[in-house]
Amino acid sequence: MTTDVTIANEIERTRDMASSEVRPETGEAPIEASVEDLSKSFISKRRDVHAVRSIDLSIRKGEYVVVLGPSGCGKSTLMRCVAGLERPTGGRVRLHGRTVFDQSAGVDVKPEARNVGMVFQNYALWPHMSVEANVAYPLKRRGVRGQERTQRVAEVLETVECSPLAKRLPAELSGGQQQRVALARALASRPSLMLLDEPLSNLDALLRVSLRSELLRLHRELGFTALHITHDQAEALEMGDRVVLMREGEIEQSGTPDEVYTRPASPYAATFLGVRNKLTATLKNGQITHDGGWVGGVDDVVGAADGSSVRVFARPRDVRVVPATPIAERASHGDVEIEGRVAQIVLSEGGTHQFIVEVGETQWFAEQGDVSDVRLGDEVILSVPRASVLFYDTEGSLLSTAGVGAR
Numbered sequence: 487m488t489t490d491v492t493i494a495n496e497i498e499r500t501r502d503m504a505s506s507e508v509r510p511e512t513g514e515a516p517i518e519a520s521v522e523d524l525s526k527s528f529i530s531k532r533r534d535v536h537a538v539r540s541i542d543l544s545i546r547k548g549e550y551v552v553v554l555g556p557s558g559c560g561k562s563t564l565m566r567c568v569a570g571l572e573r574p575t576g577g578r579v580r581l582h583g584r585t586v587f588d589q590s591a592g593v594d595v596k597p598e599a600r601n602v603g604m605v606f607q608n609y610a611l612w613p614h615m616s617v618e619a620n621v622a623y624p625l626k627r628r629g630v631r632g633q634e635r636t637q638r639v640a641e642v643l644e645t646v647e648c649s650p651l652a653k654r655l656p657a658e659l660s661g662g663q664q665q666r667v668a669l670a671r672a673l674a675s676r677p678s679l680m681l682l683d684e685p686l687s688n689l690d691a692l693l694r695v696s697l698r699s700e701l702l703r704l705h706r707e708l709g710f711t712a713l714h715i716t717h718d719q720a721e722a723l724e725m726g727d728r729v730v731l732m733r734e735g736e737i738e739q740s741g742t743p744d745e746v747y748t749r750p751a752s753p754y755a756a757t758f759l760g761v762r763n764k765l766t767a768t769l770k771n772g773q774i775t776h777d778g779g780w781v782g783g784v785d786d787v788v789g790a791a792d793g794s795s796v797r798v799f800a801r802p803r804d805v806r807v808v809p810a811t812p813i814a815e816r817a818s819h820g821d822v823e824i825e826g827r828v829a830q831i832v833l834s835e836g837g838t839h840q841f842i843v844e845v846g847e848t849q850w851f852a853e854q855g856d857v858s859d860v861r862l863g864d865e866v867i868l869s870v871p872r873a874s875v876l877f878y879d880t881e882g883s884l885l886s887t888a889g890v891g892a893r
């Protein structure tokens with residue numbers, strides 16, 4: 487009992503501190519959560535696994551931040567350190583204007599006193615409790631009693647459209663319903679930060695898409711701050727105000743979905759975001775050539791020295807396959823052009839044609855509605871709008887071409 491009251495007081499005090507925080511002159515929302523120089527290592531089979539390496543990340547009040555990355559890159563560990571479920575090896579965590587973890591100062595606030603709501607991939611509902619008892623339990627732990635508790639449970643079940651399910655057990659619900667109840671349980675104590683660990687990954691494809699918009703609706707209506715992790719790039723791009731791409735325990739790129747999608751900062755980011763076509767070429771006297779031919783339509787690759795190697799990337803949807811007529815007969819649209827030979831044409835779902843084109847030793851993919859005048863075995867030109875082509879130097883830094891915009 488004493489513990490519950492202490493927690494409730496702690497939460498109130500934290501709320502006061504957060505609300506009294508002065509907004510910066512820029513008018514931007516205050517920082518709701520931040521990690522500084524955060525690291526976490528595990529000892530596994532007598533060797534150090536650096537799951538999170540010296541990460542800095544700040545999330546503004548009301549912002550929906552999605553951390554994206556492949557399995558094992560450290561997403562869950564980062565989230566668990568914020569929640570207090572994992573003790574970081576070094577660094578600091580601040581929530582709602584208060585330090586909740588500081589390795590050097592010896593601060594480590596318990597998870598239940600951090601005022602965060604958590605939702606996990608496997609729902610983690612208590613199987614022996616009804617839906618309403620599941621949702622009521624965290625409130626009970628925080629000292630919310632009687633009529634107020636009943637009312638808050640009813641309200642939050644209404645918000646996630648699960649009121650008719652209140653008396654059922656979790657086993658009597660579908661996966662989507664269970665995840666809504668898990669959301670309701672996390673939202674019931676009105677946390678200012680929601681931590682969502684792959685919340686949609688256990689659901690089938692259709693349900694996943696509908697729950698994405700449902701989650702965004704709740705975010706708009708309730709105004710919470712969110713840190714959501716996923717390995718699904720479509721989910722991240724659709725849901726995030728900001729997308730943070732992780733690689734081997736570090737942040738590879740952070741930006742709006744549009745920035746991350748159109749200007750992936752490295753070949754790793756591009757590959758993870760579906761940029762499938764790749765070519766290694768050489769820049770010589772302003773011309774780009776590769777072992778199988780040339781890359782036309784690029785006058786200047788800013789930042790690459792003459793004689794250096796450049797990597798050329800493009801998405802299949804941006805590539806158009808056209809007959810290889812002599813340059814003089816082709817209308818110039820300022821596109822980047824690459825020579826190739828058609829190796830395969832496949833009709834895909836929705837009437838799109840998938841082309842596989844041999845470009846030197848490598849294969850490029852193109853998707854387009856029609857096959858125009860192109861047949862199997864034809865010599866062709868792959869034509870890509872200049873703004874859609876990505877050039878990287880040998881170090882993996884994004885370069886820009888003249889007219890495409892600064893680096």
Ligand SMILES: Nc1ncnc2c1ncn2[C@@H]1O[C@H](COP(=O)(O)OP(=O)(O)OP(=O)(O)O)[C@@H](O)[C@H]1O
Pocket residue numbers: 528529530535536537555556557558559560561562563564717
């Ligand atoms: N308790 C642990 N003991 C030892 N190693 C761990 C532990 N937890 C995580 N790791 C390791 O830390 C690294 C990061 O794991 P983490 O679960 O954070 O990755 P993730 O990006 O969330 O992956 P996934 O998407 O598969 O959940 C991995 O190499 C993992 O094996």
